[in-house]
Amino acid sequence: MRAETTPPVDVVVLGAGPAGVPAALAAADAGATVTVIDAGERPGGQYHRQLPREAGAARPGVLHHGWRAATARFRAFTTHPRIRHLAATRAWLVERDRDGVRVHTTGAHRATVTGRTLVLATGATERVLPFPGWDLPGVLTVGAAQALIKGQGVRPGLRVLVAGTGPLLLASSSTLLAAGTPVAAVLDASGPTTWLSAAPAAVLSPGKPMEAAGHLAELARARVPYLPNRAVIRVEGDGQVERAVVAEVDPDWRIVPGTLRTEPVDAVCVSFGFVPNVGTAAALGCALTVEEAVRVDAAQRTTVDRVLAAGEVTGIAGATVATLEGAVAGAAAADRAGYAVDRVRVRRLVRRRDRERRAAEALLRATPIREGWITWLDDDTLVCRCEEVPYGRVRDAIAELDARDLRSVKLTTRCGMGLCQAAMCGSTVADLLRHATGRPPADAGGLAHRAVADPVALGRL
Numbered sequence: 001m002r003a004e005t006t007p008p009v010d011v012v013v014l015g016a017g018p019a020g021v022p023a024a025l026a027a028a029d030a031g032a033t034v035t036v037i038d039a040g041e042r043p044g045g046q047y048h049r050q051l052p053r054e055a056g057a058a059r060p061g062v063l064h065h066g067w068r069a070a071t072a073r074f075r076a077f078t079t080h081p082r083i084r085h086l087a088a089t090r091a092w093l094v095e096r097d098r099d100g101v102r103v104h105t106t107g108a109h110r111a112t113v114t115g116r117t118l119v120l121a122t123g124a125t126e127r128v129l130p131f132p133g134w135d136l137p138g139v140l141t142v143g144a145a146q147a148l149i150k151g152q153g154v155r156p157g158l159r160v161l162v163a164g165t166g167p168l169l170l171a172s173s174s175t176l177l178a179a180g181t182p183v184a185a186v187l188d189a190s191g192p193t194t195w196l197s198a199a200p201a202a203v204l205s206p207g208k209p210m211e212a213a214g215h216l217a218e219l220a221r222a223r224v225p226y227l228p229n230r231a232v233i234r235v236e237g238d239g240q241v242e243r244a245v246v247a248e249v250d251p252d253w254r255i256v257p258g259t260l261r262t263e264p265v266d267a268v269c270v271s272f273g274f275v276p277n278v279g280t281a282a283a284l285g286c287a288l289t290v291e292e293a294v295r296v297d298a299a300q301r302t303t304v305d306r307v308l309a310a311g312e313v314t315g316i317a318g319a320t321v322a323t324l325e326g327a328v329a330g331a332a333a334a335d336r337a338g339y340a341v342d343r344v345r346v347r348r349l350v351r352r353r354d355r356e357r358r359a360a361e362a363l364l365r366a367t368p369i370r371e372g373w374i375t376w377l378d379d380d381t382l383v384c385r386c387e388e389v390p391y392g393r394v395r396d397a398i399a400e401l402d403a404r405d406l407r408s409v410k411l412t413t414r415c416g417m418g419l420c421q422a423a424m425c426g427s428t429v430a431d432l433l434r435h436a437t438g439r440p441p442a443d444a445g446g447l448a449h450r451a452v453a454d455p456v457a458l459g460r461l
Protein backbone atom coordinates (compact mmCIF):
# COMPACT_ATOMS: atom_id res chain seq x y z
CA MET A 1 0.00 0.00 0.00
CA ARG A 2 1.41 3.41 -1.02
CA ALA A 3 1.60 6.19 1.57
CA GLU A 4 -0.93 9.01 1.09
CA THR A 5 0.44 12.54 0.54
CA THR A 6 -1.88 14.89 2.39
CA PRO A 7 -2.65 18.45 1.18
CA PRO A 8 -0.30 20.96 2.88
CA VAL A 9 -1.51 22.51 6.14
CA ASP A 10 -0.33 25.59 8.04
CA VAL A 11 0.80 23.78 11.18
CA VAL A 12 1.81 20.17 11.86
CA VAL A 13 1.86 19.20 15.54
CA LEU A 14 3.81 16.10 16.56
CA GLY A 15 2.29 14.73 19.78
CA ALA A 16 -1.22 15.00 21.28
CA GLY A 17 -0.32 15.18 24.96
CA PRO A 18 -0.76 18.06 27.41
CA ALA A 19 1.45 20.24 25.13
CA GLY A 20 0.29 19.11 21.66
CA VAL A 21 -3.48 19.45 22.18
CA PRO A 22 -3.42 23.13 23.30
CA ALA A 23 -0.85 23.89 20.59
CA ALA A 24 -3.25 22.57 17.95
CA LEU A 25 -6.20 24.42 19.48
CA ALA A 26 -4.34 27.75 19.73
CA ALA A 27 -3.18 27.54 16.11
CA ALA A 28 -6.59 26.43 14.80
CA ASP A 29 -8.43 29.09 16.83
CA ALA A 30 -6.24 31.70 15.14
CA GLY A 31 -7.41 30.41 11.75
CA ALA A 32 -4.61 27.97 10.84
CA THR A 33 -5.23 24.52 9.39
CA VAL A 34 -3.60 21.89 11.62
CA THR A 35 -2.67 18.21 11.39
CA VAL A 36 -1.78 16.43 14.62
CA ILE A 37 0.18 13.17 14.52
CA ASP A 38 0.21 11.00 17.64
CA ALA A 39 1.12 7.43 18.46
CA GLY A 40 -1.75 7.13 20.95
CA GLU A 41 -5.25 5.96 20.08
CA ARG A 42 -6.79 8.93 21.90
CA PRO A 43 -5.47 12.39 22.82
CA GLY A 44 -3.95 12.94 26.28
CA GLY A 45 -0.33 11.78 26.03
CA GLN A 46 1.39 10.37 29.08
CA TYR A 47 -0.56 12.41 31.61
CA HIS A 48 -4.14 11.90 30.44
CA ARG A 49 -3.73 8.39 29.09
CA GLN A 50 -7.21 7.05 28.39
CA LEU A 51 -8.78 3.60 28.28
CA PRO A 52 -9.68 2.48 24.75
CA ARG A 53 -13.24 3.48 23.76
CA GLU A 54 -14.27 -0.22 23.60
CA ALA A 55 -13.56 -0.51 27.35
CA GLY A 56 -16.75 1.52 27.91
CA ALA A 57 -15.46 2.98 31.21
CA ALA A 58 -18.35 4.29 33.34
CA ARG A 59 -16.17 6.90 35.12
CA PRO A 60 -13.16 7.47 32.83
CA GLY A 61 -11.91 10.46 34.86
CA VAL A 62 -11.69 8.67 38.19
CA LEU A 63 -7.87 8.29 38.13
CA HIS A 64 -7.13 11.65 36.48
CA HIS A 65 -6.30 15.14 37.74
CA GLY A 66 -7.87 18.11 35.96
CA TRP A 67 -10.16 15.75 34.05
CA ARG A 68 -13.02 18.22 33.51
CA ALA A 69 -10.75 20.81 31.82
CA ALA A 70 -8.96 18.08 29.88
CA THR A 71 -12.17 16.56 28.48
CA ALA A 72 -13.37 20.04 27.43
CA ARG A 73 -10.06 20.46 25.58
CA PHE A 74 -10.32 16.98 24.00
CA ARG A 75 -13.88 17.74 22.82
CA ALA A 76 -12.80 21.05 21.26
CA PHE A 77 -9.78 19.29 19.73
CA THR A 78 -11.65 16.36 18.19
CA THR A 79 -14.52 18.48 16.83
CA HIS A 80 -12.52 21.49 15.60
CA PRO A 81 -13.18 21.96 11.88
CA ARG A 82 -9.55 22.97 11.20
CA ILE A 83 -7.84 20.15 13.15
CA ARG A 84 -7.14 16.73 11.63
CA HIS A 85 -5.98 14.16 14.20
CA LEU A 86 -3.97 11.21 12.87
CA ALA A 87 -4.27 8.87 15.86
CA ALA A 88 -2.32 5.61 16.37
CA THR A 89 0.20 7.00 13.89
CA ARG A 90 3.95 7.38 14.39
CA ALA A 91 6.23 9.90 12.69
CA TRP A 92 9.37 8.04 11.65
CA LEU A 93 11.13 10.80 9.69
CA VAL A 94 10.79 14.58 9.59
CA GLU A 95 12.39 16.56 6.77
CA ARG A 96 12.59 20.31 6.31
CA ASP A 97 13.07 22.64 3.36
CA ARG A 98 12.62 26.38 2.66
CA ASP A 99 8.80 26.09 2.53
CA GLY A 100 8.20 24.01 5.63
CA VAL A 101 8.27 20.38 6.79
CA ARG A 102 7.42 16.90 5.54
CA VAL A 103 6.54 14.28 8.14
CA HIS A 104 6.56 10.62 7.10
CA THR A 105 4.31 8.39 9.16
CA THR A 106 3.55 4.72 9.82
CA GLY A 107 0.75 3.01 11.71
CA ALA A 108 -2.96 3.71 11.23
CA HIS A 109 -2.18 6.50 8.71
CA ARG A 110 0.72 5.83 6.33
CA ALA A 111 1.22 9.31 4.95
CA THR A 112 3.57 12.13 4.07
CA VAL A 113 2.17 15.13 5.90
CA THR A 114 3.37 18.54 4.73
CA GLY A 115 3.08 21.80 6.63
CA ARG A 116 4.47 25.34 6.80
CA THR A 117 5.41 25.16 10.48
CA LEU A 118 6.01 22.31 12.91
CA VAL A 119 5.37 22.12 16.65
CA LEU A 120 7.31 19.33 18.34
CA ALA A 121 5.44 18.12 21.43
CA THR A 122 7.01 14.67 21.68
CA GLY A 123 7.32 14.57 25.48
CA ALA A 124 9.95 12.62 27.38
CA THR A 125 11.07 9.07 28.09
CA GLU A 126 11.33 7.79 31.64
CA ARG A 127 14.82 7.54 33.07
CA VAL A 128 15.62 4.06 34.38
CA LEU A 129 18.57 3.10 36.57
CA PRO A 130 19.82 -0.47 36.42
CA PHE A 131 20.22 -2.51 39.62
CA PRO A 132 20.59 -6.25 40.13
CA GLY A 133 17.29 -7.88 39.14
CA TRP A 134 15.83 -4.82 37.37
CA ASP A 135 15.21 -6.96 34.30
CA LEU A 136 12.90 -9.41 36.15
CA PRO A 137 9.21 -9.34 35.15
CA GLY A 138 7.46 -7.27 37.82
CA VAL A 139 9.96 -4.41 37.86
CA LEU A 140 8.46 -1.50 35.95
CA THR A 141 8.60 2.26 35.80
CA VAL A 142 5.81 4.27 37.40
CA GLY A 143 4.87 5.40 33.87
CA ALA A 144 4.46 1.80 32.75
CA ALA A 145 2.39 1.10 35.88
CA GLN A 146 0.28 4.15 35.09
CA ALA A 147 -0.12 3.00 31.47
CA LEU A 148 -1.32 -0.42 32.68
CA ILE A 149 -3.79 1.13 35.10
CA LYS A 150 -5.08 4.07 33.06
CA GLY A 151 -4.70 2.61 29.58
CA GLN A 152 -5.72 -1.03 30.23
CA GLY A 153 -7.43 -1.16 33.62
CA VAL A 154 -4.78 -3.64 34.88
CA ARG A 155 -3.03 -3.49 38.29
CA PRO A 156 0.76 -4.04 38.17
CA GLY A 157 0.86 -6.33 41.23
CA LEU A 158 -0.75 -7.47 44.46
CA ARG A 159 1.91 -6.03 46.79
CA VAL A 160 3.97 -3.25 45.30
CA LEU A 161 6.99 -1.20 46.40
CA VAL A 162 7.40 2.27 44.90
CA ALA A 163 11.02 3.52 44.85
CA GLY A 164 13.25 6.19 43.35
CA THR A 165 13.33 9.94 43.70
CA GLY A 166 11.31 13.01 42.73
CA PRO A 167 7.73 14.23 42.99
CA LEU A 168 6.27 11.43 40.85
CA LEU A 169 6.83 8.96 43.70
CA LEU A 170 3.91 10.52 45.54
CA ALA A 171 1.69 11.14 42.49
CA SER A 172 2.12 7.60 41.17
CA SER A 173 1.58 6.00 44.60
CA SER A 174 -1.76 7.83 44.76
CA THR A 175 -2.72 6.41 41.36
CA LEU A 176 -1.76 2.89 42.49
CA LEU A 177 -3.83 3.23 45.66
CA ALA A 178 -6.79 4.72 43.78
CA ALA A 179 -6.70 1.70 41.47
CA GLY A 180 -6.87 -0.60 44.51
CA THR A 181 -3.23 -1.77 44.39
CA PRO A 182 -1.76 -2.53 47.82
CA VAL A 183 1.43 -0.46 48.23
CA ALA A 184 3.90 -1.88 50.77
CA ALA A 185 5.93 1.35 51.10
CA VAL A 186 7.23 4.36 49.19
CA LEU A 187 11.04 4.60 49.31
CA ASP A 188 12.62 7.96 48.47
CA ALA A 189 16.40 7.79 47.97
CA SER A 190 16.56 11.53 48.62
CA GLY A 191 16.40 12.88 52.17
CA PRO A 192 14.00 15.25 53.92
CA THR A 193 16.26 18.25 53.21
CA THR A 194 15.20 17.77 49.58
CA TRP A 195 11.86 19.31 50.37
CA LEU A 196 13.51 22.32 52.07
CA SER A 197 15.61 23.03 48.99
CA ALA A 198 12.42 22.87 46.91
CA ALA A 199 10.96 25.81 48.88
CA PRO A 200 11.09 28.22 45.87
CA ALA A 201 8.60 25.92 44.14
CA ALA A 202 6.13 26.49 46.98
CA VAL A 203 6.42 30.28 46.66
CA LEU A 204 6.07 30.32 42.86
CA SER A 205 3.35 27.68 42.60
CA PRO A 206 1.40 27.41 45.89
CA GLY A 207 -0.68 24.54 44.50
CA LYS A 208 2.36 22.21 44.52
CA PRO A 209 2.78 21.79 48.32
CA MET A 210 -1.00 21.34 48.61
CA GLU A 211 -0.82 18.59 45.99
CA ALA A 212 2.08 16.89 47.83
CA ALA A 213 0.21 17.18 51.14
CA GLY A 214 -2.86 15.59 49.53
CA HIS A 215 -0.79 12.63 48.30
CA LEU A 216 0.89 12.22 51.72
CA ALA A 217 -2.55 12.24 53.39
CA GLU A 218 -3.70 9.48 51.02
CA LEU A 219 -0.62 7.42 51.93
CA ALA A 220 -1.31 7.98 55.64
CA ARG A 221 -4.99 6.97 55.25
CA ALA A 222 -3.91 3.74 53.53
CA ARG A 223 -1.19 3.23 56.21
CA VAL A 224 1.56 3.18 53.59
CA PRO A 225 4.94 4.26 55.06
CA TYR A 226 6.83 6.97 53.16
CA LEU A 227 10.53 6.34 53.91
CA PRO A 228 13.20 8.90 52.93
CA ASN A 229 16.87 7.86 52.42
CA ARG A 230 15.79 4.36 51.39
CA ALA A 231 16.25 2.55 48.08
CA VAL A 232 15.54 -0.78 46.43
CA ILE A 233 19.08 -1.90 45.64
CA ARG A 234 18.29 -5.41 44.37
CA VAL A 235 15.29 -7.46 43.30
CA GLU A 236 15.18 -11.26 43.50
CA GLY A 237 12.87 -14.04 42.36
CA ASP A 238 12.58 -17.16 40.25
CA GLY A 239 11.50 -15.80 36.85
CA GLN A 240 9.56 -12.92 38.41
CA VAL A 241 9.78 -10.50 41.32
CA GLU A 242 9.37 -12.29 44.65
CA ARG A 243 11.25 -9.93 46.99
CA ALA A 244 13.11 -6.65 47.03
CA VAL A 245 16.26 -5.90 49.01
CA VAL A 246 15.91 -2.48 50.58
CA ALA A 247 18.70 -0.40 52.13
CA GLU A 248 19.17 2.90 53.87
CA VAL A 249 21.32 5.15 51.66
CA ASP A 250 23.52 8.15 52.51
CA PRO A 251 23.11 11.56 50.80
CA ASP A 252 25.22 10.26 47.87
CA TRP A 253 22.95 7.14 47.68
CA ARG A 254 25.67 4.78 48.93
CA ILE A 255 24.37 1.86 50.98
CA VAL A 256 24.63 2.39 54.75
CA PRO A 257 26.26 -0.85 56.07
CA GLY A 258 24.06 -3.08 58.20
CA THR A 259 20.75 -1.67 56.95
CA LEU A 260 19.74 -4.28 54.35
CA ARG A 261 16.35 -5.94 54.76
CA THR A 262 14.16 -8.02 52.49
CA GLU A 263 10.58 -7.10 51.57
CA PRO A 264 8.24 -9.72 50.03
CA VAL A 265 6.60 -8.05 47.02
CA ASP A 266 5.48 -9.08 43.53
CA ALA A 267 6.13 -5.75 41.80
CA VAL A 268 8.52 -2.82 42.14
CA CYS A 269 7.62 0.49 40.48
CA VAL A 270 10.58 2.83 40.03
CA SER A 271 10.78 6.52 39.21
CA PHE A 272 14.02 8.37 38.51
CA GLY A 273 12.68 11.23 36.38
CA PHE A 274 12.61 11.74 32.63
CA VAL A 275 14.82 12.35 29.62
CA PRO A 276 13.40 14.74 26.96
CA ASN A 277 12.52 12.95 23.74
CA VAL A 278 14.73 15.11 21.48
CA GLY A 279 15.58 12.68 18.66
CA THR A 280 13.46 14.35 15.96
CA ALA A 281 14.45 17.87 17.07
CA ALA A 282 18.15 16.96 17.05
CA ALA A 283 17.80 15.37 13.59
CA LEU A 284 16.28 18.65 12.33
CA GLY A 285 19.31 20.53 13.69
CA CYS A 286 17.58 22.22 16.66
CA ALA A 287 20.10 23.31 19.32
CA LEU A 288 19.86 21.55 22.68
CA THR A 289 20.46 22.88 26.21
CA VAL A 290 23.12 21.43 28.52
CA GLU A 291 20.34 19.33 30.07
CA GLU A 292 19.76 17.79 26.59
CA ALA A 293 16.36 19.44 26.06
CA VAL A 294 15.32 21.45 23.00
CA ARG A 295 16.42 25.07 23.34
CA VAL A 296 13.49 27.48 22.81
CA ASP A 297 12.95 31.23 23.07
CA ALA A 298 10.08 33.01 24.88
CA ALA A 299 7.67 32.16 22.02
CA GLN A 300 8.71 28.45 22.06
CA ARG A 301 10.65 28.84 18.79
CA THR A 302 13.63 26.51 18.40
CA THR A 303 16.86 27.63 16.74
CA VAL A 304 15.52 26.26 13.42
CA ASP A 305 13.12 28.48 11.47
CA ARG A 306 9.49 27.21 11.35
CA VAL A 307 10.15 24.60 14.04
CA LEU A 308 8.69 25.21 17.52
CA ALA A 309 8.71 22.95 20.56
CA ALA A 310 6.60 22.68 23.72
CA GLY A 311 6.23 20.47 26.77
CA GLU A 312 8.68 17.98 28.23
CA VAL A 313 10.78 17.93 25.04
CA THR A 314 11.95 21.42 26.07
CA GLY A 315 12.73 20.34 29.67
CA ILE A 316 11.02 18.34 32.39
CA ALA A 317 8.45 20.49 34.18
CA GLY A 318 5.11 18.64 34.45
CA ALA A 319 1.72 18.81 32.80
CA THR A 320 0.75 22.39 33.75
CA VAL A 321 3.86 23.87 32.14
CA ALA A 322 3.43 21.61 29.10
CA THR A 323 -0.15 22.87 28.63
CA LEU A 324 0.88 26.53 28.88
CA GLU A 325 3.85 26.03 26.56
CA GLY A 326 1.64 24.26 24.03
CA ALA A 327 -0.79 27.19 23.90
CA VAL A 328 2.10 29.67 23.44
CA ALA A 329 3.72 27.51 20.74
CA GLY A 330 0.44 27.08 18.84
CA ALA A 331 -0.12 30.85 18.78
CA ALA A 332 3.47 31.45 17.63
CA ALA A 333 3.14 28.82 14.88
CA ALA A 334 -0.07 30.47 13.62
CA ASP A 335 1.68 33.84 13.77
CA ARG A 336 4.59 32.44 11.71
CA ALA A 337 2.07 31.11 9.19
CA GLY A 338 0.59 34.62 8.86
CA TYR A 339 -2.52 34.52 11.10
CA ALA A 340 -3.46 37.21 13.64
CA VAL A 341 -3.15 36.07 17.28
CA ASP A 342 -4.47 37.54 20.53
CA ARG A 343 -1.23 39.04 21.87
CA VAL A 344 -2.69 40.09 25.24
CA ARG A 345 -3.74 36.48 25.93
CA VAL A 346 -0.34 35.17 24.83
CA ARG A 347 1.47 37.61 27.17
CA ARG A 348 -0.69 36.36 30.07
CA LEU A 349 0.13 32.74 29.19
CA VAL A 350 3.84 33.53 28.95
CA ARG A 351 3.90 35.13 32.42
CA ARG A 352 2.16 32.11 33.97
CA ARG A 353 4.36 29.66 32.05
CA ASP A 354 7.54 31.38 33.29
CA ARG A 355 6.41 31.28 36.93
CA GLU A 356 5.31 27.63 36.77
CA ARG A 357 8.50 26.58 34.95
CA ARG A 358 10.70 28.22 37.60
CA ALA A 359 8.73 26.31 40.27
CA ALA A 360 9.13 23.02 38.39
CA GLU A 361 12.86 23.59 37.92
CA ALA A 362 13.28 24.22 41.66
CA LEU A 363 11.60 20.87 42.35
CA LEU A 364 13.78 19.11 39.80
CA ARG A 365 17.02 20.59 41.18
CA ALA A 366 16.03 19.36 44.63
CA THR A 367 15.83 15.71 43.55
CA PRO A 368 18.91 14.91 41.44
CA ILE A 369 20.18 11.38 40.82
CA ARG A 370 23.25 10.82 43.03
CA GLU A 371 26.24 8.82 41.84
CA GLY A 372 26.14 6.29 44.68
CA TRP A 373 23.62 4.18 42.68
CA ILE A 374 26.58 2.86 40.70
CA THR A 375 27.76 1.02 43.84
CA TRP A 376 24.50 -1.04 43.79
CA LEU A 377 25.57 -2.76 40.52
CA ASP A 378 27.09 -6.22 40.19
CA ASP A 379 29.45 -6.99 37.31
CA ASP A 380 26.71 -8.99 35.60
CA THR A 381 23.89 -6.41 36.05
CA LEU A 382 22.63 -5.63 32.55
CA VAL A 383 23.13 -2.02 31.48
CA CYS A 384 21.85 -2.38 27.89
CA ARG A 385 18.96 -4.85 27.90
CA CYS A 386 18.47 -4.93 24.11
CA GLU A 387 22.05 -6.12 23.48
CA GLU A 388 22.49 -7.78 26.91
CA VAL A 389 25.60 -5.80 27.85
CA PRO A 390 26.53 -6.16 31.55
CA TYR A 391 27.99 -3.41 33.73
CA GLY A 392 31.38 -5.17 34.00
CA ARG A 393 31.87 -5.01 30.25
CA VAL A 394 31.06 -1.29 30.10
CA ARG A 395 33.38 -0.55 33.03
CA ASP A 396 36.21 -2.54 31.43
CA ALA A 397 35.69 -0.81 28.07
CA ILE A 398 36.12 2.56 29.79
CA ALA A 399 39.06 1.50 32.00
CA GLU A 400 40.97 -0.94 29.80
CA LEU A 401 40.00 -0.07 26.22
CA ASP A 402 40.09 3.67 26.95
CA ALA A 403 36.56 4.23 25.59
CA ARG A 404 36.20 7.86 26.70
CA ASP A 405 33.04 8.90 24.84
CA LEU A 406 29.61 7.40 24.22
CA ARG A 407 30.37 6.41 20.66
CA SER A 408 33.49 4.49 21.70
CA VAL A 409 31.57 2.68 24.46
CA LYS A 410 28.88 1.80 21.91
CA LEU A 411 31.39 0.48 19.38
CA THR A 412 33.35 -1.55 21.93
CA THR A 413 30.40 -3.01 23.87
CA ARG A 414 27.30 -2.80 21.56
CA CYS A 415 25.49 -0.68 24.20
CA GLY A 416 22.71 1.27 22.47
CA MET A 417 22.78 -0.75 19.23
CA GLY A 418 19.52 -2.61 19.91
CA LEU A 419 15.87 -2.01 19.19
CA CYS A 420 15.40 0.91 21.60
CA GLN A 421 18.50 2.64 20.15
CA ALA A 422 19.78 3.74 23.59
CA ALA A 423 16.48 5.26 24.74
CA MET A 424 16.90 3.20 27.90
CA CYS A 425 20.67 2.88 28.42
CA GLY A 426 21.94 6.17 26.92
CA SER A 427 21.74 8.21 30.14
CA THR A 428 23.11 5.30 32.19
CA VAL A 429 26.20 4.95 29.99
CA ALA A 430 26.71 8.74 30.12
CA ASP A 431 26.59 8.58 33.94
CA LEU A 432 29.04 5.64 34.04
CA LEU A 433 31.43 7.59 31.81
CA ARG A 434 31.10 10.73 33.94
CA HIS A 435 31.74 8.69 37.07
CA ALA A 436 34.83 7.00 35.59
CA THR A 437 36.39 10.04 33.91
CA GLY A 438 35.25 12.83 36.24
CA ARG A 439 33.62 14.85 33.43
CA PRO A 440 30.53 14.61 31.26
CA PRO A 441 31.12 12.82 27.92
CA ALA A 442 31.72 15.31 25.11
CA ASP A 443 29.07 13.62 22.99
CA ALA A 444 26.48 13.36 25.79
CA GLY A 445 23.11 12.27 24.42
CA GLY A 446 24.56 11.51 21.01
CA LEU A 447 23.99 7.79 21.50
CA ALA A 448 20.22 8.21 21.08
CA HIS A 449 19.92 10.84 18.33
CA ARG A 450 18.77 9.36 15.03
CA ALA A 451 17.21 10.86 11.89
CA VAL A 452 14.88 7.86 11.76
CA ALA A 453 12.79 8.15 14.91
CA ASP A 454 11.03 4.82 14.74
CA PRO A 455 11.67 1.31 13.37
CA VAL A 456 10.30 1.25 9.81
CA ALA A 457 9.95 -1.46 7.14
CA LEU A 458 12.64 -1.38 4.45
CA GLY A 459 9.87 -0.98 1.84
CA ARG A 460 9.04 2.46 3.24
CA LEU A 461 12.63 3.63 2.90
Ligand SMILES: Cc1cc2nc3c(=O)[nH]c(=O)nc-3n(C[C@H](O)[C@H](O)[C@H](O)COP(=O)(O)OP(=O)(O)OC[C@H]3O[C@@H](n4cnc5c(N)ncnc54)[C@H](O)[C@@H]3O)c2cc1C
Pocket residue numbers: 014015016017018019020037038039040044045046047048089090091092121122123124142143144146168171172277310311312313317318319320322453454
Ligand atom coordinates in the same frame (compact mmCIF):
# COMPACT_ATOMS: atom_id res chain seq x y z
C1 LIG B 1 3.42 8.02 36.35
C2 LIG B 1 3.41 9.47 36.00
C3 LIG B 1 2.76 10.36 36.82
C4 LIG B 1 2.76 11.72 36.51
N1 LIG B 1 2.14 12.56 37.38
C5 LIG B 1 2.18 13.87 37.14
C6 LIG B 1 1.55 14.79 38.04
O1 LIG B 1 0.95 14.39 39.04
N2 LIG B 1 1.62 16.12 37.76
C7 LIG B 1 2.26 16.58 36.63
O2 LIG B 1 2.31 17.80 36.40
N3 LIG B 1 2.87 15.75 35.77
C8 LIG B 1 2.84 14.42 36.00
N4 LIG B 1 3.46 13.56 35.14
C9 LIG B 1 4.21 14.13 34.00
C10 LIG B 1 3.26 14.43 32.85
O3 LIG B 1 2.77 13.21 32.37
C11 LIG B 1 4.06 15.18 31.76
O4 LIG B 1 4.52 16.38 32.31
C12 LIG B 1 3.18 15.52 30.56
O5 LIG B 1 2.52 14.38 30.07
C13 LIG B 1 4.05 16.16 29.46
O6 LIG B 1 3.26 16.46 28.36
P1 LIG B 1 3.86 16.46 26.88
O7 LIG B 1 2.73 16.81 25.99
O8 LIG B 1 5.08 17.28 26.85
O9 LIG B 1 4.34 14.96 26.61
P2 LIG B 1 3.55 13.57 26.61
O10 LIG B 1 2.39 13.57 27.54
O11 LIG B 1 4.58 12.53 26.80
O12 LIG B 1 2.98 13.49 25.13
C14 LIG B 1 3.83 13.29 24.03
C15 LIG B 1 3.03 12.63 22.93
O13 LIG B 1 3.85 12.58 21.76
C16 LIG B 1 3.65 11.33 21.14
N5 LIG B 1 4.84 11.05 20.32
C17 LIG B 1 6.15 11.12 20.66
N6 LIG B 1 6.94 10.80 19.63
C18 LIG B 1 6.11 10.50 18.60
C19 LIG B 1 6.32 10.08 17.26
N7 LIG B 1 7.55 9.88 16.74
N8 LIG B 1 5.22 9.85 16.49
C20 LIG B 1 3.96 10.03 16.97
N9 LIG B 1 3.71 10.43 18.24
C21 LIG B 1 4.77 10.66 19.03
C22 LIG B 1 3.45 10.35 22.28
O14 LIG B 1 2.73 9.20 21.84
C23 LIG B 1 2.63 11.19 23.26
O15 LIG B 1 1.24 11.03 23.07
C24 LIG B 1 3.43 12.19 35.37
C25 LIG B 1 4.07 11.30 34.52
C26 LIG B 1 4.06 9.95 34.81
C27 LIG B 1 4.77 9.00 33.90
